[in-house]
Amino acid sequence: MKKIKNAYLIVFIFLLLAFVFSVAVGAVYISPGTIGKIIAAKFGVISQVNWPESFEAIIYQVRLPHVVLVMMTGAALAGSGAAFQGLFRNPLADPYLIGVASGAGLGAVIAMSLNWPQDLGGFSLIPLAAFLGAMVTVGLVYWLARVSTIVPLTTLILSGVAVGSFASAMTSFLMLRSNDQVYRALSFLLGGTTVSGWDPVIGSLPYLLLGLVSLGFSGHPLNVLQFGEDQARQMGLPVERVKISLIVVASLTTASAVAFSGVIGFLGLIIPHLIRMLFGPDYRHLIPLSIIAGAGGLLVADLLARVVIAPQILPVGVITSLAGAPFFLWVLRRAKREVFW
Amino acid sequence: MLDIQNIHVSYGSREVLKDISIRVSKGKIVALVGPNGAGKTTLIKAVSGLVRPTAGMIMVSEENIADLNEPNRAKQISVVPQAHQLGGAFTVAHTVMLGRTVHMGWLGAPSEKDRQRVQWAMSEICIEHLADRRVAELSGGEQQLVLLARALAQETPVLLLDEPTNHLDMKHKTDLLQLVKQLAKQEGLAMLMAIHDLNLVSLFADQVALLVDGELLHLGKPKEVLTPKLIGEAYQTNVDVFHHPDKGYPVIMPQSGE
Numbered sequence: 001m002k003k004i005k006n007a008y009l010i011v012f013i014f015l016l017l018a019f020v021f022s023v024a025v026g027a028v029y030i031s032p033g034t035i036g037k038i039i040a041a042k043f044g045v046i047s048q049v050n051w052p053e054s055f056e057a058i059i060y061q062v063r064l065p066h067v068v069l070v071m072m073t074g075a076a077l078a079g080s081g082a083a084f085q086g087l088f089r090n091p092l093a094d095p096y097l098i099g100v101a102s103g104a105g106l107g108a109v110i111a112m113s114l115n116w117p118q119d120l121g122g123f124s125l126i127p128l129a130a131f132l133g134a135m136v137t138v139g140l141v142y143w144l145a146r147v148s149t150i151v152p153l154t155t156l157i158l159s160g161v162a163v164g165s166f167a168s169a170m171t172s173f174l175m176l177r178s179n180d181q182v183y184r185a186l187s188f189l190l191g192g193t194t195v196s197g198w199d200p201v202i203g204s205l206p207y208l209l210l211g212l213v214s215l216g217f218s219g220h221p222l223n224v225l226q227f228g229e230d231q232a233r234q235m236g237l238p239v240e241r242v243k244i245s246l247i248v249v250a251s252l253t254t255a256s257a258v259a260f261s262g263v264i265g266f267l268g269l270i271i272p273h274l275i276r277m278l279f280g281p282d283y284r285h286l287i288p289l290s291i292i293a294g295a296g297g298l299l300v301a302d303l304l305a306r307v308v309i310a311p312q313i314l315p316v317g318v319i320t321s322l323a324g325a326p327f328f329l330w331v332l333r334r335a336k337r338e339v340f341w
Numbered sequence: 342m343l344d345i346q347n348i349h350v351s352y353g354s355r356e357v358l359k360d361i362s363i364r365v366s367k368g369k370i371v372a373l374v375g376p377n378g379a380g381k382t383t384l385i386k387a388v389s390g391l392v393r394p395t396a397g398m399i400m401v402s403e404e405n406i407a408d409l410n411e412p413n414r415a416k417q418i419s420v421v422p423q424a425h426q427l428g429g430a431f432t433v434a435h436t437v438m439l440g441r442t443v444h445m446g447w448l449g450a451p452s453e454k455d456r457q458r459v460q461w462a463m464s465e466i467c468i469e470h471l472a473d474r475r476v477a478e479l480s481g482g483e484q485q486l487v488l489l490a491r492a493l494a495q496e497t498p499v500l501l502l503d504e505p506t507n508h509l510d511m512k513h514k515t516d517l518l519q520l521v522k523q524l525a526k527q528e529g530l531a532m533l534m535a536i537h538d539l540n541l542v543s544l545f546a547d548q549v550a551l552l553v554d555g556e557l558l559h560l561g562k563p564k565e566v567l568t569p570k571l572i573g574e575a576y577q578t579n580v581d582v583f584h585h586p587d588k589g590y591p592v593i594m595p596q597s598g599e
Contacts, residue, residue, distance in 0.1 A: 089428075220449025223435075224442050226428040234389045234422075235495065236415025236443030281430035284449055 007279040011289050015071075015296035022067045022299045023059060025307065030055055065198045069260060070302045070316075071295035072201070072208050074267060076257035078294020079215045080250035081268030082275070082287045086222035087246050088153055095254040095268040098160035098247070099137040102167035104258040107133020109171045109185045113178040126188070127200065127259035134255035137167055142247065150240055153229075156247075191264035191317025200260040211253030212291055218246060219284030226281075264298070264317040270328040271297055277331060297324075342366055343388070343418075343499045343531045348397030350380075350387050350555075357383050358555045361397075365499070365531040365548075370522060372542040372563075373535040375552035376576050381535040384552070385503050388533065390414045401499050415443045419495035421502040424484040429477025433487050436476055437463055440494030462493040465524065482513035489517070493524070500525075502534040506541060514538070518545040539593045543567055551575055567591040
């Protein structure tokens with residue numbers, strides 16, 4: 001019990017540090033102390049102002065919305081990744097396993113190649129198209145895998161892979177056909193943010209919050225599922241209901257994250273594994289811990305993406321794989337003797 | 342009490358169980374024997390609700406379990422699967438606690454009663470010293486005990502055991518069945534157990550149901566069922582059956598075919 005409390009403390013401190021540095025670092029460096037004061041002043045805790053006025057604008061208009069969106073995205077990817085790994089009982093499962101990413105990519109690229117306007121009445125259309133693409137794809141995959149009233153997980157994975165590669169191929173085709181949009185599309189597929197400001201945060205917050213809270217509380221059914229579907233049923237778990245709820249929640253969560261932040265790879269795969277190696281396989285804690293650590297992990301990757309070739313910004317998906325893979329392998333080598341899966 | 346009444350089970354157009362009726366009373370063990378493919382596992386699956394019978398009823402405590410949803414069925418019937426089907430990353434205590442799933446809420450937060458039952462189950466099975474070990478680190482015999490404890494934690498009047506002695510050595514086989522028999526008597530559990538080893542059946546079962554090609558060839562006391570004639574007919578092989586000089590129970594020995 002104490003060990004688990006420490007685990008929450010550790011990932012929370014990690015998130016806090018990542019948050020402070022993410023807000024501090026950028027074209028203009030703002031020291032953590034000043035950030036603290038600016039936020040405190042906002043809440044009326046302190047009254048004397050001794051920083052340039054532009055700092056407030058930078059923090060409130062630029063950095064905070066960006067940082068919050070990144071945190072939400074990281075949390076969504078790692079949380080859904082953990083849930084999918086538990087549901088499919090497969091260490092290779094990630095949030096994109098059943099077609100969310102390829103569907104979102106296709107949706108976004110269709111919107112771009114049709115030269116849709118950036119927004120319509122204040123509503124950004126690319127994320128909407130990506131979200132729709134993701135949900136339609138997952139719906140199709142689910143429908144294809146369905147056998148009367150049940151959905152066998154192996155069929156679900158296979159139809160996910162098949163539909164996914166079809167959608168990816170369509171995406172590539174559209175990209176090659178529309179030269180002027182290739183960079184924008186590629187950036188989306190590599191996890192480059194297409195949006196800024198508070199609007200995307202507010203737009204995706206309801207879905208993400210609902211999704212993350214539901215995922216956070218789904219640990220117990222996932223634990224029971226680790227014995228396999230037959231045993232889980234014999235132990236009293238309504239397996240098909242649990243499966244469909246988890247698939248809907250995790251897909252919705254992932255789709256709303258991907259819609260605004262692009263397809264960020266690898267994070268949803270490695271964060272749950274890291275947490276599992278460090279703090280054990282109990283999904284009641286594995287999912288909430290992954291959510292917190294995922295938020296922090298993506299902040300770190302995003303920070304790197306902003307400073308590596310500054311003032312240019314790399315798509316953060318490049319960093320999650322480029323830096324995440326070696327880091328993950330290092331941890332994997334160290335932990336190889338433990339039974340963690 | 343478990344009362345299986347005239348059940349039929351089909352996979353597609355193939356009927357794999359035909360008109361099976363078996364009654365298991367409180368405190369008794371009924372052994373389910375028969376050659377590979379006779380339908381033992383299918384019967385266990387049907388009774389535990391994994392496979393839906395095409396006809397017949399399975400009654401537990403006056404309720405037809407086909408009408409129950411998973412949680413309510415799992416309050417009546419628990420299953421001890423084979424040990425190699427056990428996931429390995431959880432600790433023993435956590436695994437046994439998950440047997441309480443139907444009694445715990447959606448969040449899996451155990452109540453005091455859940456903890457007490459788990460403690461009791463682990464002490465009955467004598468695996469308290471393993472509580473904090475990971476299941477994957479245990480031997481096959483120990484894992485089988487963990488599964489038995491998990492089923493006991495589930496707190497049901499009926500227990501199904503699916504070949505629980507496979508993969509166990511001679512001592513662990515007898516120890517496990519000794520424990521199972523004692524629990525059946527002490528807790529008044531009705532137990533239906535699929536098992537291959539006929540000598541163990543002879544030692545521990547109260548009744549034997551002999552299945553062949555999905556049909557119940559004979560149901561009766563071990564002495565009545567474990568005869569050269571019935572076994573020969575069921576398994577298509579010749580056996581000798583002796584009787585233990587002191588205790589009188591049948592001892593089955595295959596003929597070498599010379």
